[in-house]
Amino acid sequence: MRVVMAGSSGFLGSHLRANLAADGHEVIRLVRRAPAAADERRWDPGTALDPELLAGAEVVVNLAGAGVEDKRWSPAYRRVLVESRVQPTRTIATALAALSEPARPRLLLNASAVGFYGNAGDTTVDETSPAGLGFFPDACRDWEAATGPAADAGVRVVLLRTGLVLGHGGLLRPLALTTRLFLGGPLGSGRQWMPWISMTDWLGAVRFVIGRADIAGPVNVVGPDPVRNKDFSRALGRVLHRPTPWPVPRLALRIVLGEFADEALVSQRVLPGVLAAAGYAFQHTDVTSALHAALAA
DSSP, rough: EEEEEEESSSHHHHHHHHHHHTOOOOOEEEEOOOOTTTEEEEEESOOOOOOTTTTTEEEEEEEEOOTTTTOOOOHHHHHHHHHHHHHHHHHHHHHHHHHOTTTTTTEEEEEEGGGGGGTTTOEEEEEEOOSSSSSHHHHHHHOOOOOOOOHHTTOOEEEEEEEEEESSSSHHHHHHHHHHHHHOOTTTTTSSSEEEHHHHHHHHHHHHHOOOOOEEEEEEEEOOOEHHHHHHHHHHHHTOOOOOOOOOOOHHHHHHHHTTHHHTTTTEEEOOOHHHTTOOOOOOOOOOHHHHHHTTO
């Protein structure tokens, strides 16, 4: 299988690229610099993409986007967060629409996030639930809508609404570090729900979706058992053999994270409705086993 991937150097992209390559699939990486390897092709997400760079691939994967935790949020960085997702998505979708059969890839796997649902409180949500209110839901709506040209052209589009992925790197890294330093604990009240998934199952779910031609639209890439933040903190402490008794107040989070602190405190009891209905078998069904797998090395 030939796969063209944008965002291959990020946390999720690097794992997916290695996973696909290990199984013998050809992965072509879209990069913004001069190509340094035979599997790289240069592109500029803010301009038109030569459709021929996508021609002949079976799958296009778009995981491009600036990290939500990379910098303190300012009005300027908020714009970066949105534009770094929407522009590459629109560019890729437009290029796909410009291709004719049989050269056009059959599937666009496009990143999204559980941030689509906003602060849902204790309400259980799945892919049939509406978007929430606020910056992240608005950003996710625009992000997903940018795939429209590809869907209109008949490409199967899957929107990967991903939760907290537990693996080496990503948001788990700072959480594990603070816990190891005896500074871990629930965020705010700790009652907010956290949708998580192990890296093993994130990769497995993406591979599962690639092989299921009947799946299109939003897919919640989360584990089957979301937990409250206080229970996640306790589980992380047990895995790392550290106490986690001290709540981190909202004010302290605001000082460290800026406006991103508000997003860290939202409650999202998100379930993997599409994956469950399609019969995906999770390898890690509880957060403790997922944390053990992520922090084993």
